[in-house]
Structure formats: structure tokens, C-alpha cells
Amino acid sequence: MIAVLMGGYSAEREISLLSGHAVYEALLKSNVDCFSFDLTHENLESLWEKEFDKAFIVLHGRGGEDGYIQSQLIKKGIPFTGSNAIASNLCMNKATTKDLWSNHSLPLSPSIVAIKGQNLDSINFPLPWAVKPTLEGSSIGITKVKNQNELDEALKAAWHYNDEALIEQWVEGDEYTVAILNNKTLPSIKIISDHDIYDYHSKYFSNKTEYLCPSGLTIAQEKNIQMIALKAFNLTGASGWGRVDFILDKNMKPYLLEINTVPGMTSHSLVPIAAKASNISFEELVIKILNG
Known part of the structure; x- marks a missing residue:
């Protein structure tokens, strides 16, 4: 039995619910025994009253992406998808992540x-x-x-x-992202937003945001940002799946922005778009993450 953990209490709760329901439906379509669980501040104890063999974490932001729920599951001896508690906590903090990357000569803005x-x-x-x-x-x-x-x-x-x-x-340029699935990179995506900042609305609700996959990079440029993404991901101790975001400036030089250890899984989300470009359906993607 799989527990799909969604919702949570971060500023990204609304998106986590959308992602979680999409994952839950995909598991049902794949005939996986599962239930959905909307985690709040108050109901963690009721989660332990349920019987399940593994947790599929689709909790974005604090409480789900910062190592908290991972540490609670570890205490109970229950396996889960994605990165461990230590890597999750590190990756959640943009400043500490940048500090780590700066010690390994990765491309960063000051x-x-x-x-x-x-x-x-x-x-x-x-x-x-x-x-x-x-x-x-x-x-x-x-x-x-x-x-x-x-x-x-x-x-x-x-x-x-x-x-x-x-x-x-601030680096003037275009935003790109590279998804990582079970230690392999998926095709990069170029993001074209009609906002100066690729913000919350642009990410999840705007129909004007464009996602180009293939992204239009040359083979050499694609290999370069995939290599940087995988190195950045592995240096943090992250595992399973995730997403690494970049800005490429006008000279096509990449700058790392951040890492996401529980990326979105909505219809607008980037990991499913990259998976589709690799001929991986949404249902197959969910199963690969589950088994990763």
C-alpha cells in the first residue's frame, strides 16, 4: 500500500494538492494500491494509524521538501520517494546550497x-x-x-x-531546467514567460507561459547543462528524482539557480514535460519515481 502525501502547510499547499491528486490518479491507473493523505500540522499521528509500505512524497516547500516528513518516516522505518532528510534539508535552503556549489567551481551569480x-x-x-x-x-x-x-x-x-x-x-537571460530521474538527466526545457519574473502565476496558472522541449540548445550546450545539473544534484546528496534550474545569459553561459527535490507534478509541471519528450508517459514517470 502506497501513501500519497500531499497538501501540507507551506506556501505551496495549493500546488501540492494538484500534484498529489495527479500522482494518486496515475497510481490508480497503474493498479497500485494507494490512498491519498492531505497532511496538516495536526494530523500526522493519524497517518501512522494507517497501514502502508511506502510514502510517495508530493509535498512541496516546508514540511515536505525540507527533510521534516522524511525524518518522521525514517523514525517509523517507512521508505519513501526522493531524497533523504539531510539532502532535502540542504536543498531547501538556497543559500546553503549555493555555498556548497561554490566550493566545487559550479557556475553561480554572486x-x-x-x-x-x-x-x-x-x-x-x-x-x-x-x-x-x-x-x-x-x-x-x-x-x-x-x-x-x-x-x-x-x-x-x-x-x-x-x-x-x-x-x-540578476542575470539577464532565459530560464532553463533539467529534470533528473533515477540518476539520469531528461531533456532540458526552455521556459518563456510573459512576466519579467517566471513567478508563481506564470508557473502554474498562466496559459501564456511556453515550455520548449527540446529547448533549442546545441548538442554541446545540452550536454553541458545536463552535466552541471547532475553534478549539482549529486553534490547535495539528493537522490531519486528532482529538478535543477538555470539561467542562461545572452552569451549562453549557464548559472545555477536552485534545486527542487519534490518538483511539481501538475499539468503545467516541468518534469512530466521532460519525461514526455523522452517517451515516458505520466503514469510511467510516476512508477519510475515510486520504484527509484
């Missing part, structure tokens, strides 16, 4: 961390800047800062989610 209530170090890289919470996904709380006097408001927006914000040099 950045500093701004902690609420502490004096901010001088920013020694040019405007514009991207200001974002360190612990949120789906581009929640991100602001593009074009002038120094916009920084305070941008930091307030980021600190609304947690007390740590990442200030990065």
Missing part, C-alpha cells in the same frame, strides 16, 4: 545573505538584484530590485516567509 534584524554587509556586485526567501519555492516572495532604494521593500517581502533572504546579482 550573492549574499540578508538576515532580519542584522546589519547587511555591503553588496559588491552591480544592480539589478534578485531578492528571494531562502526557504520558499515556486518563485514565492521574489523581487527584482533595479534601484538601491527598492531593497528595503524587497527584503520585507522576502522576510515575510522566513528571517533569511538571498540577494543575488
